Amino acid sequence: MTDEDRSPVGDAAGDSPGGADGTADGIAAGIAEVEEQMTALAARIRATTREAASRIHPELPPIGYKMLRVIRRCGAAHASAVADQLGVDRSVVSRQLRQLQDLGLVEVGADAQDGRVRVLALTPSGRAGIEADDAEGG
Template sequence: MSRKECREIDREKLVASVGEQVSALVTAARALTAAASAELHPDLQPAAFHVVQWIKAFGPAHAGTIAEGLGMDKSAVSRLIGDLKRTGILRATPDPNDRRAALLSITALGEKRLKKVQEQKGQVFYKRLERWSSEELATFAELLRRFNTPPP
């Protein structure tokens, strides 16, 4: 076997190892989101947490805008919004620019629960990273940024 073939095999193994670790990261993130959603309210599906986080980040919005922002089906988001309204986490108010449409926003209860959940999620990340040096954190952040940036 040539040296080039050995390097190609080594690279394939490294790429496969990266794939395994990315899969483990996605799985852990899903589990953390499910736990966060249950903490927000035990009757909510995990995707509901994403809806609330999106509204927190971007402010009150129409259901269609939220669905588009999350890359989700509008009917699925509408069901999640219904659940979030029933649990008192979201409220709908008439859009002042179009009274037929509703703007969705987070209630005081939703804000309180979201803050608690975000603090808990933060602790999970902090625990995993607390023994890392600043240099390791900077390298990890840069490598993740590069990985998450689509090629030109």
């Protein structure tokens, strides 16, 4: 990006960010522009996540893809930790976990220290899917 491509934040005359004269309307317009750009960025992230999920398995939803990434990062993880890291309710993880197991991407075992706690781990197929996604820049 060149200096010409960047929007000025102010000039030597002391203009403040947002508008040519720093008015509330100019600032509001600047904020609206940033909000629009953030919305476009969020849409692109969602689309990229959907595409990555479908490369691993055509039936894998985006939340499942995100779960695979968290489990891989942790090595093995409790369902509650996955929910916390994704900022979702544990019931979401529980429902999605069944699908990940059915797709052969995740296996569930008992925690060595507390048999009541479930530990999630990638299957070889799940690990291979994430590694292939990484190789494609995912």
